[in-house]
Each structure stands twice: as structure tokens, then as C-alpha cells.
Amino acid sequence: MTRWKRQGFFSRKKALQYQKNSLLLSSRRKAEQIAEEHGFSSSSERAVERTEQEQSDSDIPEPDSGDINVSLNDIPNSRYDVSWREGRQVVELGVLADGLAGCAKCCIPLHLTHTVDILHCGLGAFLRVMCQNTTCKHKNIVPTGKRHGRIWDANTKLAAGSSKSMEQDMVISMVKKKLEKGINISTVICDEDTTTMSRLRQNVSHSITKMSDKNHIKKNFTSTLYSLKTKHKSLTTRVIRYFLKCFNYLLAQNKENPSGIEQGLDALGKHPFGNHSSCDKTWCAHVDDPTKKYSSLPYGKPLQDEKLQEEVMSICSRLKQNSSNLSRLGSTQGNESFNKSVSLKAPKNHHFSGSGSLNYRLAASVAEKNSGQKYLVEVNKKIGLSPGKHTKKLCYLRESQSRKRRAIARTREAKRRRIELKAKKCQGTATREIREGPTYESGIDLCTEKPDYIQIPPPSFKPELETVPICDQTLVFFDLETTGLARTSHITQLAAVHGNETFSTYVMPDIPITPSASDITGLEVRNGILYHHGKKVNTLSISVALDSFFSFLEKFSNVILVGHNIKTFDCPVLLEALESCRMIPKLTETVKGFLDTRILFKTVHPNLHSYSQQSLAKTLLNMSYNAHDALDDVLMLQSLVNKVEFSEIDHNCSTFSCQYACDIFNYQKLIHKNLPSLQCLIDQNVISLGMAKKIAGSGLDFSCLNLACKRNQDGIYALFTEKSLNCKFVRVTNSKRILDSVNEFFMSLNES
Structure with missing residues (x-):
């Protein structure tokens, strides 16, 4: 390695230049030292001559001892500019240190105090630092941070930290x-x-x-109440909303009235707790009728928490000290509206702050705020361009639409709608918090108690009926014989027919056949062998029988399975068997839907005494047959449907899709799973059996209700009134009587 590389230089030229500059500097220092030690030496004998700029600087008079705050900018003809010291800048120390390491021409180290100018680029900047070498005097450009191309990292990647420190300067x-x-x-x-x-x-x-900004005042008041929520169980979200409503009312009714603000704050600390000594008759009906219920508080009763009342009174007393400010509040909503306009023209996901178009985009936002949408036409006229017919038309259209939106937004209906949407959003958030439990909380993982990680299931709703048109569909008639009348019974015989093609098979059940079912169907199992009316029959396993059934159905296209009373019995039994064999996806691929002939005959012949298949065959066809044999049943059913005239509307009203059948099957399974845990509520007459089924079908059991009540005093209300995605139905009910009854039961249970 060459000598100059070992010394840290990039090239030999730089090394020689450094040696030359070093000699010049040493000779200058030596000459200045001689001049200081020998004041009699003439200026012509000095080794280094001063520049004209230095001579002007030497003529600057020294300030008096009292003028200790003199700035270099105040001195005339100063070569220093310290405006770069003002304000705040984001500086990357590594980049700045590298920039000040040496002059670009002479390699002499630079000093930050020798900065003569600054060029701001958002949060970054370029410093112009003068080299102090008298033979160089080069002005170096030193960046304060990294860049990618022309874009500063500080302007695009500075996501951490807070802008509050810059707000005051701005x-x-x-x-x-x-x-x-x-x-x-x-x-x-x-x-x-x-x-x-x-x-x-x-x-x-x-x-x-x-x-003061009224929105910030309201938010601060709400935040203070929420901070007390952990200490007082009675301070629920519902109660906090009531306090906020009262606070908003007293601010709106007492503008420019500090004494009214003070009186209202006194009432705010007493009215929710049943004390109406500070209330006014104009807004409080309890002054004339103390027994009147509170429409917005739990159970319509006043709050009883004395410690909470002390906290609320303390908050109100602090606010009373600023009653004059609270009586004259302003609003920054105009600024927020303008910020939205700017964000539409200069969105943050596009880095316009690093381009020259930002000023024009901001100016366009200002023009739109001041002149409306027609500003574009005026700008074009100003610069001598024709606005154009379509531009004018679009501007006037946008302007009229904007005026219409503003007029609608001021109406009572629009304001009520905004309040409803906000309440819906708040209710949705509160319900999710109750269902999920504490998932994010300061120090939650360090808590010595076992964390509450149980999640309440999301709402499940009873599926809506979905019909299937039978036009151009293939009707396949089928029937089942089972081990009993329960929906979980096992299949013992499966038969189907379409035209002259038939399918029939016997199935060996895994559970015993009930005596009543055996008497009706003639099927019984003895020593592991299935007998039909005493005759031995060949049987298949349920999985093989279902495979054979699907092989029969695959002969036809667009299949609709037709059966008698299948909606309430045959479909649940068939789906139970398919689920045990994991064949439900195969059903949805093969079958389009179902048609229940019991519903069909009830629609067409509404005045018959009985709608059993045997009775219909006797009444409509004057025929009798061997009932409760699956094959004979489907043959007779095919004859009934073919010989009786039905309109297409009658057919469609009796159908339901395969997806609906699967959804209602899952819904019934959910009821069967959760209903036993709610039996104690039925026994104590807290709820009826029908309401218990509705609660169970929504995915809730006893443990879920108890957990919701423990997490929040209004947990039962939030869960029962949770709305579906289309907002048509609530999860369980809106009935205040049922809500109060269930809530009181679990509140007393937890207190004991």
C-alpha cells in the first residue's frame, strides 16, 4: 500500500494538497505570533495579507461592556449570518459530522459556527459553511440528513415522535x-x-x-370520566354518555353566561345522583316530580355511588374555576375542514412535500375554500386561458352539489342521523370490547391474577329462507326410515325415484331402533342382522349407502330433492348423517335445493283435515298403499305430485335452497348445544322457553351471559342488542323488560 493511502487520503493529489495547505497554515500562525510578540513590526513585513473582507471585519467597533446581547446579525457589513440558529431542524449527526470533516477543496476541517447561509427543505436543510483557509475561502454545501435522490429521508420516513413540539413555533x-x-x-x-x-x-x-376549542373541552371531560371507570363499576359507558349529554347541554345553553355555567356544573354533580337542589324547572322534570324515572340511566334510577359523586363534584369544581372561558368557546372545525381539502389535493401517500407542486396544490385548496369550486374558471381567466365549456359545466355542478350537501347537513334529520351513526359506532365498539375482554392494557401481562382471555362468540342469527325456482330442474323424490323420531336418529332405509329409475337400500344403524319406530316401519335388528317384517335384508354401512345415493343422483342434472315433511324431519336427519361422514360439500355440489310437498299441499288445498301422505293419497287419488316403506312412499309421492295440478308459484313457495338447509341445520345444532345451560333461567321464570332458544341460537350460553355481566354492568344490554351486519335485526331482543330481568338475575348472582 502506498504511503498516501496509509495516511488516509483517497489520492496522491489530495495528500500533496494537504501538505501544501498545512505549510501555509503553519507559516501564517508563525507570522501572526511574531506580529503579536513584536508590535513594532510593520504590516508589510507580515507573512500573510488580509483580504478585503477581513479588513472590513477588523474595522467593527467593539461593543461597550453593557451591550452583552449584541447579535452578529445586528452588526453592519458582517460576514456572518446566524439565521440558521433559529427554529428547529431534524439533524442526523453522522451525516453532519461527515459534511464538516473537511473542505471540498483544501480538506481543512470545517466548523458549524462558520455557517453563512441555510436552505430549508422541509425538515431537512443545506448549510453553506465557509472554509477558514485564507487561500481557499470555499463555501461548502453540507446537508443535515440523508436523501434518496432529491427526497429527504426526514420528510418521508420520520414516522416516530410528536409534532406537538413544532406546533408552538408554527x-x-x-x-x-x-x-x-x-x-x-x-x-x-x-x-x-x-x-x-x-x-x-x-x-x-x-x-x-x-x-378554548369546545370539541377539545368535551373530549377532555369525557377522558376524565373514562379514567374513573376502572375505580367505579357503576360508571359504565351508558352513564358516561349521559354525563356528556348533560355537559353539552349546559355549554350550549349558557353562552356568554359564566354564572349559568357555574350553576349548571353544580347541578351536574348532583342531578344524576337524585339531588335536584341546583336544578332548574326549565330542563329538569324531577323538580316537580321526584319519582320520575331517568330515561338514560340504568333501571331508570339515580346513581347510588357516593364516592363517584365526590369524584364528579371535584371535576365540576375544577371546571367552575374556568367558567368565563367555558362560556365563550370557539371551534376549529373550519381548520379541520380545510385540512381535509388539502389532504384531497396533496394526499400523504404521495410525497408532494418534496416536489414543486405542493405550493400550487395548497394554493388550490385555499382558492376552493374562499371561492368554491368555480375557482378553476377564475384562474383560467386570470392567466388568459379559456375555461372551456365542460370545465364550466363541471365546476357549476360541483358547486351546486356542495351547496346542497351543506344545506342538508344543517337539517334536524341530518344531525339526528349523525348522532345515530355515532351511537351505533360506539355501541359496536363497546360490544366488541365486552365480547373480547381486555386484550390491550398497560401492564396486563404483569398482572398476578389470571388474565381474562375467554372470548364470547360473535352473533349468530337465524338464517332467512331462500327459495329455489324449479323451472328446468330435475325432481328426484326421496324418503328415509329412521331409528326414531329424534332429529339425531340414524337412517335405516333410504330410497329415491325419478320416473322409472329407482334406488333403495337398507342401512345398519349404530344405535338401537326404538320400539315405536320398529312397530311403524317393521324394521328390527336381531343379533347384528336387520329384518324387515321378519325377513332378513341386505344392509350397507351409512357411508357406502350415501355414496350409492349420490351415484344415483349424479345421473341427473340440476337436482331438486322432493319429499314429504322433509323440512322439519328428513333434511335434519340426512344432514346429520352426511356430517358424520363428512359429505355435506358433496351434497351442495350435487343438489340445488329441496321441495317439501307437505307445504305444497297445504298451499294448494288449505282446508284438508290431515296432510299426512296416507291421507292425501286417500283423499286426492282414492288409493291406499304400504306406508312407511321408503320405496313405496316415494313411488306414491311421485304419483301424487304428477296427478295433482300445481302452478309454478305454488312450487316455488315450497322450496328452499341447499345452503339454507345447511344453515338452519347448524343453527339448530347451536340451540341444542347451548339450551341446557339456560334451563335455570327458564325454571326461575326469568325468560320463556322461546326466548331461551333465541339466546342459545345467537351463540350465547349461561357462562357467556355471566362473563358479560362481570366485565361490564351493561354487558347484557350490549350483547342482546348487538346488530347484524345489515342492521335489520338485533342479536336477541330490544325488550326492556327482558333485558332488565336477565341483567338483575346475573347482578344478584355475582353479588352473592
Whole structure:
């Protein structure tokens, strides 16, 4: 390795240049030292001559001892510019250190205090640093951070941290600029989260007053109540909303009335707890009728938590100290509206802040805010361009649409709709929190108690009936014989027919055949052999029998299975067997839907005494047959349907899709699973059997209801009134009587 590389230089030229500059600097220092030690030496004998700029600097008079705050910018003809010291910049120390390591021409180290100019680029900047070598005087460009192309990393990748530290500087800068333009600013609307006003009065003017933002005041009040929620179980989300409603009312009714604000805050700490000494008759009906129920509080009764009342009174007493500010509140919604307009023209996912179009996009937002959508036409006219027929038409259309939206937004119906949507959103969030339990909470994993990780199932709703048109479909008649009348019975015989093609097979059940079923069907099992009316029959396993059944159905296209009373019996039994063999997907692929002839005959012949298949054959065909043999049943059913006239509408009303059959099957299974745990509620007359089935079908059992009540006092209300995705139905019920009854049962259970 060559000598200059070992010394750390990139090239021999740089090494020689460094040696030359080092000699010049050493000779200059030596000459200056001689000049200081021998004041009698003439300026012509000095080794280094000063430049004209240095001579002008040497003529600067020294300030008096009292002028200790003199800035270099205040000195005339100064070569220093310290404006780069003002404001805040994002600086990457590594990049800045590399930039100051040496001059680009002479390699002499640079110093930050020798900066003469700055070029701001968003959160990044270029510093112009002058080299102090008298023979160089090169102005080096030093960046304060990394860049990718022309884009600064600080402008695109700075996602961490808070912008609150820059908010104060921005407000001060904006106010100063407005004052320079002759615009007088007397009041600033801002929140309570920063020290902006104190800095504004210190740096700009003490006469500027502050007006609080009403939305931030309401949010701070709500946040304070939510912070008390963990200490007081009675302070539920429902109660907090009631407090907020009262607080909003007292602010709206007492504008420019500080004494009214104080009186309202006194009432706010007493009214929800049954004390109406500070209430006014104009808004409190309890003054005339103390027994009147509270429409927005649990059970319509006042709150009884004395400690909570002390906390609320403490909050109200602190707010009373600022009653004058609360009586004159402003709003920053105009700013938020303008921010939305800017975000539409300069979205954050496109880095327009690093391009030259940002100023134009911002100017377009300002013009739209001031002049409306027609600003584009005026801009085109200003620069001498024809706006164009279609541009004018579109601008006027957008302007009329905007006016219409603003007019609608001010109506009572629109405001009510916004409140309803907000309440729906809040209810959805509260319900999800109750169902999921505490999933994110400070220090939850360090808690010594066992965490509540049980999740309440999401809502399940009874499926809606979905019919199937039978036009151009193949009707295949089928019937089952089973071990009993239960929906979980096993199949003992399966038969189907279409035209002259028939299918029939016997199945060996895994459970015993009930005596009543054996008397009806003539089937019985003795020593592992199935007999039909005393005759031995060949049997198949259920999986093989179902495979054979599907092989028969695959001969036809667009199959609809037709049976008598199949909606309530045959379909659940068939689906139970298919589920045990994991063949339900094969059913949905092969079969389009089902047709229940019992429903069909009830529609066409509504006044018959009986709708059993035997009775229909006797009444309509004057025929009798060997009933409860699956093959004979389907042959007779085919004859009934073919010989009796039905319209297509009658047919369609009796059908249901294969997907509906699967959904209702799963719904019934859910009821069968959860209903036994709710039996204690039925026995104590808390709910009826029908309501218990509805609760079980929604996916809730006793443990879920008890857990919801433990997590939140309004947990039962939130779960029962949770809405479906299409918002047509609630999960269980909206009945206040049932809600109160179930909630009181679990509240007393947990207290004991």
C-alpha cells in the first residue's frame, strides 16, 4: 500500500494538497505570533495579507461592556449570518459530522459556527459553511440528513415522535407573518394541551387572548370520566354518555353566561345522583316530580355511588374555576375542514412535500375554500386561458352539489342521523370490547391474577329462507326410515325415484331402533342382522349407502330433492348423517335445493283435515298403499305430485335452497348445544322457553351471559342488542323488560 493511502487520503493529489495547505497554515500562525510578540513590526513585513473582507471585519467597533446581547446579525457589513440558529431542524449527526470533516477543496476541517447561509427543505436543510483557509475561502454545501435522490429521508420516513413540539413555533411564525402584512390578530382558538399561548404572548404580543376549542373541552371531560371507570363499576359507558349529554347541554345553553355555567356544573354533580337542589324547572322534570324515572340511566334510577359523586363534584369544581372561558368557546372545525381539502389535493401517500407542486396544490385548496369550486374558471381567466365549456359545466355542478350537501347537513334529520351513526359506532365498539375482554392494557401481562382471555362468540342469527325456482330442474323424490323420531336418529332405509329409475337400500344403524319406530316401519335388528317384517335384508354401512345415493343422483342434472315433511324431519336427519361422514360439500355440489310437498299441499288445498301422505293419497287419488316403506312412499309421492295440478308459484313457495338447509341445520345444532345451560333461567321464570332458544341460537350460553355481566354492568344490554351486519335485526331482543330481568338475575348472582 502506498504511503498516501496509509495516511488516509483517497489520492496522491489530495495528500500533496494537504501538505501544501498545512505549510501555509503553519507559516501564517508563525507570522501572526511574531506580529503579536513584536508590535513594532510593520504590516508589510507580515507573512500573510488580509483580504478585503477581513479588513472590513477588523474595522467593527467593539461593543461597550453593557451591550452583552449584541447579535452578529445586528452588526453592519458582517460576514456572518446566524439565521440558521433559529427554529428547529431534524439533524442526523453522522451525516453532519461527515459534511464538516473537511473542505471540498483544501480538506481543512470545517466548523458549524462558520455557517453563512441555510436552505430549508422541509425538515431537512443545506448549510453553506465557509472554509477558514485564507487561500481557499470555499463555501461548502453540507446537508443535515440523508436523501434518496432529491427526497429527504426526514420528510418521508420520520414516522416516530410528536409534532406537538413544532406546533408552538408554527403558531408564532404564522401570527408574525400576519402582523407583518397588517392583519391584526386579537384572539387565537386552540386546545388545552400545549403552552402555545404563553409562548405567543412572550414572543409576539401580550394583548392576544385565547379562546378554548369546545370539541377539545368535551373530549377532555369525557377522558376524565373514562379514567374513573376502572375505580367505579357503576360508571359504565351508558352513564358516561349521559354525563356528556348533560355537559353539552349546559355549554350550549349558557353562552356568554359564566354564572349559568357555574350553576349548571353544580347541578351536574348532583342531578344524576337524585339531588335536584341546583336544578332548574326549565330542563329538569324531577323538580316537580321526584319519582320520575331517568330515561338514560340504568333501571331508570339515580346513581347510588357516593364516592363517584365526590369524584364528579371535584371535576365540576375544577371546571367552575374556568367558567368565563367555558362560556365563550370557539371551534376549529373550519381548520379541520380545510385540512381535509388539502389532504384531497396533496394526499400523504404521495410525497408532494418534496416536489414543486405542493405550493400550487395548497394554493388550490385555499382558492376552493374562499371561492368554491368555480375557482378553476377564475384562474383560467386570470392567466388568459379559456375555461372551456365542460370545465364550466363541471365546476357549476360541483358547486351546486356542495351547496346542497351543506344545506342538508344543517337539517334536524341530518344531525339526528349523525348522532345515530355515532351511537351505533360506539355501541359496536363497546360490544366488541365486552365480547373480547381486555386484550390491550398497560401492564396486563404483569398482572398476578389470571388474565381474562375467554372470548364470547360473535352473533349468530337465524338464517332467512331462500327459495329455489324449479323451472328446468330435475325432481328426484326421496324418503328415509329412521331409528326414531329424534332429529339425531340414524337412517335405516333410504330410497329415491325419478320416473322409472329407482334406488333403495337398507342401512345398519349404530344405535338401537326404538320400539315405536320398529312397530311403524317393521324394521328390527336381531343379533347384528336387520329384518324387515321378519325377513332378513341386505344392509350397507351409512357411508357406502350415501355414496350409492349420490351415484344415483349424479345421473341427473340440476337436482331438486322432493319429499314429504322433509323440512322439519328428513333434511335434519340426512344432514346429520352426511356430517358424520363428512359429505355435506358433496351434497351442495350435487343438489340445488329441496321441495317439501307437505307445504305444497297445504298451499294448494288449505282446508284438508290431515296432510299426512296416507291421507292425501286417500283423499286426492282414492288409493291406499304400504306406508312407511321408503320405496313405496316415494313411488306414491311421485304419483301424487304428477296427478295433482300445481302452478309454478305454488312450487316455488315450497322450496328452499341447499345452503339454507345447511344453515338452519347448524343453527339448530347451536340451540341444542347451548339450551341446557339456560334451563335455570327458564325454571326461575326469568325468560320463556322461546326466548331461551333465541339466546342459545345467537351463540350465547349461561357462562357467556355471566362473563358479560362481570366485565361490564351493561354487558347484557350490549350483547342482546348487538346488530347484524345489515342492521335489520338485533342479536336477541330490544325488550326492556327482558333485558332488565336477565341483567338483575346475573347482578344478584355475582353479588352473592
